[in-house]
Amino acid sequence: MTVEGTCEPRFTEVAEEFERNLRERGEVGASVCVIVDGETVVDLWGGSAVPPDRPWRRDTVGHVWSCTKGATALCAHLLADRGELDLDAPVTRYWPEYGANGKEGTLVRHLLAHQSGLPVVRTPLPKGAFYDWKQMTETLAAEEPFWPPGTRHGYQGLLFGFLVGEVVRRVSGRSLGTFFREEIAEPLGLEFWLGLPEEHEGRVAPTIPADPSADLPAFYRTAFADPASTAALLIGNDGGYLLTPGESDSRAAHAAEIGAVGAITNARGLAGLYRPLSLGGGGLVSAERLALMAPAVSAGTDAVLQVPTRFSLGFAKAVDNGYLPPADREGIGYTETAFGHPGMGGSVGFCDPPARLAFGYTMNKQGPGLGINPRGQALVDAVYRALGHRQAGSLWYRPD
Template identity: 40%
Template sequence: MSEVEGTCDARFETVREALVASLDDKDVGASVAVYLGDELVVDLWGGYFDEARTRPWESDTITCVFSTTKTMAALTTLILADRGVIDLDAPVAKYWPEFGALGKDKILVRHVLGHTAGLPTWDKPVRTEQLYDWSLMTRLLAEQAPSAPPGEVGAYHAVTQGFLLGEIVRRATSRTLATYFAEEVAGPLGADFQLTVPPGDDHRVSPVIPAPTRAPEIVAAGPGNPPIPAETANTEAWRRADIPSAGGFGNARSVAAVQSVLANGGEARGVRLLSKAGCERVLEEQFFGEDEVFGRRMRYGMGYSVQGQTCSWGGWGGSLVLVDLEARLTVAYVMNQMLEESALGDGRGLGMVFAAYEGAY
C-alpha cells in the first residue's frame, strides 16, 4: 500500500483512501487538496517525482497541468470584469482593435470564454516552437476569419483561448496575463501556481509521463495545429513560455487555493479578489450542445464546464479542479502520469471528487 503525506481532516479519510488506491493502481506521483469553505481540509501527496521512481513527490513538487491552466486564465478575466477593467459583453476589438478584421468585430469576450468565438485553432499551419512567440500567435488570430458566427457553435479552443484572453488582458491592463495573475491573484493568495516557471524552480518540476497513446477524443478531432507531444511540457522552452491555455504549473494545493475564491464569494484567506456576484458570473451558460472538437455534448459557462452551481475543468492527462459554489467545496487533483482516456478527465480525479463529497456531507 502506497504511503501518502500531508494533512487530512478525519471527515475526509475517504479522500486519503482514494489517493492511496490511485497510487497503488495507475498513478506514479500525485496530490489532492480539498477546501471546505475557507478551510484546507485535505492536503495530501504521495508517490514519485519521476517515472523511474527514484525521487519522492514532495510537498512543493509542481508539474504541468495542461488545460487545468484555463481555469486560472478564466478566473483572472472574471476578476478584471468584476473590477470594471474588462466588459465580458464587449467586443474583443474594443480592447484589441486589429482583432475586429474579417468579421470578428462581433466576437465578444464571453464568446472566447465559452469556446464559441469560432477560432478553435489557427487556420495556417503552426509549428510547436512558434507557440513561444506571443506576438506571432496573436497576430495570426487577428488576421484570421472565424469558422462560425460568434456565439453559435461550440468548438473547444484548446490552445487559442489562452492567447485570446491573454491579449485582451494585456491590452486592458498593460500587463501580460501571467504577470497579472502572479501579482494580483496567486501572490496575494500565497498560491504556488505559475503560468511561467522561473529557472530557480526547475528543480522541483516533476516531468509529465506521457500516456501510452493519445486520448481517443483528441485523435477523433484530427491532428493538432500545432501538434503538441506531451513531452513538450518537459522542456525548458515550455516552462518559460506564456501559454495560458495549457502551460501552467502547480500542484493540487495551489490549484485549489486559487479556485477556492469562487467557492467563498470572492474572498479567500482574508483576501478579496472579486464580489459574490462576480463569482456567480462563472455559471452563466454560454453554450450547451455538441462540441465540434470533442464530438460530445458540453455545457460551457464563463471559462469552465458548468452544471447547476458547480463549475469545473481538467487538463489533458487527468488533472482536475471542481468548485461547488453552493456547497462551498473546492477539489483539485494533480498528477504526473497521464492516461490515454483522459482528454476530459478520468476516473482518478473523479474518484477524488466523489470522496470529497462524502466527507462534505
C-alpha cells in the same frame, strides 16, 4: 507507495481512494487538496515525481494542462469586476486588429465561452510558435473564423489563453502571466505560475503520457482521418508543442505564458486558486461577479471534441457522457453549482460555492481523456460523499 500530508477524519475516504490510486489504478505520483469553509481538510501527496527514485514531495509541482484555463478566465473576471473590461463588448474595443476577416462581431464573452469560431488556426505555425506571444496574437487577429462567432461552441484547446490573454494584456497593460502573478497568485500565496521562473524548474514532475490505446475517442479518430478538420489542426498545427516528445516539458515551454495549457502548480495551488470563489468571492471578486461565473452558457455537442461539453464564461461545467462508447465516456462529475477546469490526462481544480468547497488534484501519469479520469473522479466522489451529497447518474446533488 508512501503517502504523506494531512487528512481530517471526516475525509478519511479521500485518503483511502488516493492510496488506492497509487496502489491499484496506475497512479505514479500525485497530490490532492480539499478546502472546506476556507480551511484545508485534505493535503496529501505521494508516489514518484520521476520514477524510480525521485519521490513526490510536498513542494513538487507539475504541468496541469487545461486547468490553466481557469486561472486565465479568472484574470478576465477580475478586470470585469473592477469595471475595466465589459464581457459583452466587442473584442475590437480592446484589440482593434482582431476584427479582420469576419470577426468584427466577436464579443469578449464569446472568447471565454469557446464560441469564438476560432478554436484552431489554418496558418501553419512554425516550431516554437507558442513561445512567441506577438506572433500568436497577430496570427489569430488575421484568421477567418470557422463559423460565425457566437453561433456554436468548439473547444479552444490550445488558443484560449492567447485569445483571452491578449484582451487581459490590452486592458491591464501587463502580460497575462504578470497580471496573474501580481493580482492573484502572490496575494493568495499560491505556488502557481503562468511562466515558471527558472529557479523552480528542478521541482517539476515531468509528464508521463497516457498509455497507447486502440480504442480512440471520436476527436482523435477524426484528427487522424481528416487532416483538414479542426481536430487535426488542434493537435497538428501547434508548432510541435503536443506531438514533439518532451517539448511540453522543455524549459522553453515552462517559461512561456501559455494561458490555455501551460500552468505549473500542484493540488494545493489549484485548490487555493478556487478557495476565494468557494467563499462567495472571498475578497477576490464580488458576489455579483461570482454569480455570473458559474452558469453554463455553452452546451451541446462540441464542434471540435465531437462529444457534449458545457462551459460557463471561462470554466468547465458538469457533463455526463457515460452513455457514450467507452473511449468517449470521460466527463466531469461534480454538481451543477460547481465550476472549474480539468486538464488533459486527468488533473482538475474547481469550486462549489454552495458547498463552500475548493478542490485540486494533480498527477504526472496521464489518463487517456480530456475530462476527469477515474482516479481523479474517485477523489471527487469521496469528497462529495463526506459532505453528505448523493449521486444521481454520475453527477452529484445535495438532498433537501
